[in-house]
Amino acid sequence: MAYECPLCGTDFEHADCRSACPMSRGCAMVRCPRCGYEFVESGKLADMLRRWIRRGPKPQPAPPPEPAVRRLTDLAVGATASIAFIAPTSASRINKLASFGLVPGSEVRLVSRRPAVVLQCGATSIAVEDEIGRDIYVRVDAA
Amino acid sequence: MSQLALVPQPAPTPKVLLIGNPNVGKSLLFTRLTNRYVTVSNYPGTTVEITTAKADLDGELCEIIDTPGTNGLTPQSNDERVARDILLATPDADVIQVGDIGNLRRTLLLSLQLAEHGVAFTLCLNMSDEARARGVDAAALEAALGVPVIATSALKRWNIEKLKTAARQPRFAKIHVDYGEEIERAIRATGGSRGEALSTLSDDGRAYAIATARMAAVDALVALATESQSQRQDAHRFTNWLGAVAMHRVWGVPILLGVLYVAWLFVGKLGAGICVDFLQNTVFTEHLNPWAIRAANWLPLGKFVRDLLVGPYGVITMALTYAIAIVLPVVITFFTFFGVLEDSGYLPRLAVMLNRSFRRMGLNGKAVLPMVLGLGCDTMATLTTRILDTKKEAAIVTLLLALGVPCSAQLGVIMAMLGPLGWLAISMWTGVTLLTIFLVGWAASKVMSGDAGEFVLEIPPVRVPKLSNILIKVLARTEWYLKEAVPLFIVGTLVLYLLDFFHLLGALQRALSPVVVTGLGLPAESANAFVIGFLRRDYGAAGLYAMQRAGHLTPNQTVVALTVITLFIPCVANFLVMLRERGTRAGFAMAAFIIVYAFGIGFLMNAALHFFGVIL
Numbered sequence: 161m162a163y164e165c166p167l168c169g170t171d172f173e174h175a176d177c178r179s180a181c182p183m184s185r186g187c188a189m190v191r192c193p194r195c196g197y198e199f200v201e202s203g204k205l206a207d208m209l210r211r212w213i214r215r216g217p218k219p220q221p222a223p224p225p226e227p228a229v230r231r232l233t234d235l236a237v238g239a240t241a242s243i244a245f246i247a248p249t250s251a252s253r254i255n256k257l258a259s260f261g262l263v264p265g266s267e268v269r270l271v272s273r274r275p276a277v278v279l280q281c282g283a284t285s286i287a288v289e290d291e292i293g294r295d296i297y298v299r300v301d302a303a
Numbered sequence: 304m305s306q307l308a309l310v311p312q313p314a315p316t317p318k319v320l321l322i323g324n325p326n327v328g329k330s331l332l333f334t335r336l337t338n339r340y341v342t343v344s345n346y347p348g349t350t351v352e353i354t355t356a357k358a359d360l361d362g363e364l365c366e367i368i369d370t371p372g373t374n375g376l377t378p379q380s381n382d383e384r385v386a387r388d389i390l391l392a393t394p395d396a397d398v399i400q401v402g403d404i405g406n407l408r409r410t411l412l413l414s415l416q417l418a419e420h421g422v423a424f425t426l427c428l429n430m431s432d433e434a435r436a437r438g439v440d441a442a443a444l445e446a447a448l449g450v451p452v453i454a455t456s457a458l459k460r461w462n463i464e465k466l467k468t469a470a471r472q473p474r475f476a477k478i479h480v481d482y483g484e485e486i487e488r489a490i491r492a493t494g495g496s497r498g499e500a501l502s503t504l505s506d507d508g509r510a511y512a513i514a515t516a517r518m519a520a521v522d523a524l525v526a527l528a529t530e531s532q533s534q535r536q537d538a539h540r541f542t543n544w545l546g547a548v549a550m551h552r553v554w555g556v557p558i559l560l561g562v563l564y565v566a567w568l569f570v571g572k573l574g575a576g577i578c579v580d581f582l583q584n585t586v587f588t589e590h591l592n593p594w595a596i597r598a599a600n601w602l603p604l605g606k607f608v609r610d611l612l613v614g615p616y617g618v619i620t621m622a623l624t625y626a627i628a629i630v631l632p633v634v635i636t637f638f639t640f641f642g643v644l645e646d647s648g649y650l651p652r653l654a655v656m657l658n659r660s661f662r663r664m665g666l667n668g669k670a671v672l673p674m675v676l677g678l679g680c681d682t683m684a685t686l687t688t689r690i691l692d693t694k695k696e697a698a699i700v701t702l703l704l705a706l707g708v709p710c711s712a713q714l715g716v717i718m719a720m721l722g723p724l725g726w727l728a729i730s731m732w733t734g735v736t737l738l739t740i741f742l743v744g745w746a747a748s749k750v751m752s753g754d755a756g757e758f759v760l761e762i763p764p765v766r767v768p769k770l771s772n773i774l775i776k777v778l779a780r781t782e783w784y785l786k787e788a789v790p791l792f793i794v795g796t797l798v799l800y801l802l803d804f805f806h807l808l809g810a811l812q813r814a815l816s817p818v819v820v821t822g823l824g825l826p827a828e829s830a831n832a833f834v835i836g837f838l839r840r841d842y843g844a845a846g847l848y849a850m851q852r853a854g855h856l857t858p859n860q861t862v863v864a865l866t867v868i869t870l871f872i873p874c875v876a877n878f879l880v881m882l883r884e885r886g887t888r889a890g891f892a893m894a895a896f897i898i899v900y901a902f903g904i905g906f907l908m909n910a911a912l913h914f915f916g917v918i919l
Contacts, residue, residue, distance in 0.1 A: 246511070248511060251505065251506050251507070251508060251510040252379060252506075253757060253759075254510035254511050254514060255375070255377050255379060255505055255506070255510050255514065256374075256379045256757070256759050257514075257759065258375075258510065258514030258517070258518070259374030259375040259377075259379065259412070260374065260409070260759070260761060261408045261409055261412065261518065263514045263515045263517075263518040264511075264515050265515065265518065265519065265522075266518060271547065272547070272550070272551065272552070274552040275550070275552045275555070275655060275656055275658060275659060276550075276655045276658050276659075276668070276758065278550065278655065278762065281408075282406065282408045282409075283403070283405050283406035283408070283409075283435060284406055284408075284409055284761060285761065285762035285763075285764075286759060286760065286761055286762065287550075287651070287654070287655045287658075287668070287758070287759075287760045287761075287762055288757075288758060288759050288760075289658065289667070289757060289758040289759075291757075292757060292758075292759065
């Protein structure tokens, strides 16, 4: 087995142990014959730590093209968009939302998504349930 | 027709109607116009009952009618229905529409519907003292809309006199929205008023098209009346930040805990601790009661009358001591705290935080207002269940209020009794009560038919509460409490006194002993507390408090007795309101369930404490 010392860079073949060491058998440490630095070659915990320390940005798939119209709940918190349409579930819901000024064309800002969807429309803040928030579709302007 | 309406009708007392969105300072404006107090609050929909008062407007005595806040004339809740019905039922009234000058969109949306209903009105743009009012041109709006527009501030008393004059000369708005060929044809086909036709069409599948056309017209008006970019909310204000944090999914929790802690300090420590100690020990036990006893002995009264006043079940020594010394301080401190919560705008934010938990009980976040108000007075809270959207929610909240929400009067006594017993006793009582609310709510939501309404709630801006406003409100509510509770305290004492006088109390205690002694493991005399608990459970709790102080209740017995009395029906008044609001059958069914449940839980607790050998 070939090793490379992480301290001095020496390549060596055998991890020679001192026979006087009480752990001379069955230990995970490797000792560099040149500088004497001891390091862990491999092991579950060591590999995990290594991966964690060396963790870089994960390769990400290219972002899908953002749809022009999407659910209000898919907006980023703080983003502004204009209402494209509201899924026509019941007349009472449409009327209730309309009485707060929420109709197609109104500009809304998503204030928070949890514990309830809170949105701002002009000078009015309204809290609605997730289900209602999902039924409101908005258009984000390219600008 | 329009010429005639411009001339004030020679009616005996002309009527003036206030109508407007919720939370625009309408109630305070009503006070300013009439110099008479009504509840002013920040939670949408608190003005459930209609308030009227006489006032001098432009040299003539008028009757001013306040209506519940409404967002439109196609009603979405009982409140809004009330507002529309009053408007349509008083066609000869001069209408003042009150709106928030910082929220012209919502204001004008309602103006438009008033116009479509053929109502002449004066538009009052209130809250013009706030920064958001900058850049609104009232004159331009008046020119575009065709009705008198007055910018006022009810808080700072700006332009109130001007409004009083203008209110008597309402005009018809000259705005007209074209809804497109199809809807216009449908409107003509109904033959009625344009507004009514549109309301019907809105409920009939055209909601979408009508709402969109209206909003477009309103947005055009808003653009005319405001300078560009001026109606922006100042995003950096501290109160805005606080308002957002209070309903944050993480930071909202410590804020809620903080609010609870301050409530405990203020109501529990100051009200139920310091004030009750002072009033009970110093004022009543040391001074007032000995004087009253001396006076009663000195006066030539028979034994019957003397004992009636100052005996062990005397009106002064028992009823007034309980009502004034033990219960009143807690009621006052609670309503002060509740007033601050109400006026600051915290309650709607709490509704947002608790919406999910309430969903499991077949309710939604809107039920927070009656539930929290129930901690003050369950009877008042049962009345406010009218703001809920569906009958199912109203029924569940009524049941939970009567069953598991102790009112402030009772809560004060409970805190005083549990405090010395330590955390295990406190958490047993709290655990059983909370579990009851949750489980019974959950079960009721499964058993009852119907749906919970949808959760759509306006979040008003956070405002610093006005001290004077809170004090007036506390005063009004305390007066209500005194009128409601003290007579019942006296009646309860009389019942006990008569039972005692005719030596029936012992018989009653023996009759109840299978339940009280065997079942609950309590001393026989605690039957007294349950008897008067039928009248008011806080009074029953006060009776238990006296027994505990006299050393007649062990800690185990205290916890069992308190749990039973907490789950009991709050008071006769609450029971009557239950019958009125929910119907006789449902009311009696709820009461029967509550009594069986309360004693059943008491039996179980007593048995469990014995079984596990727990000594608190």
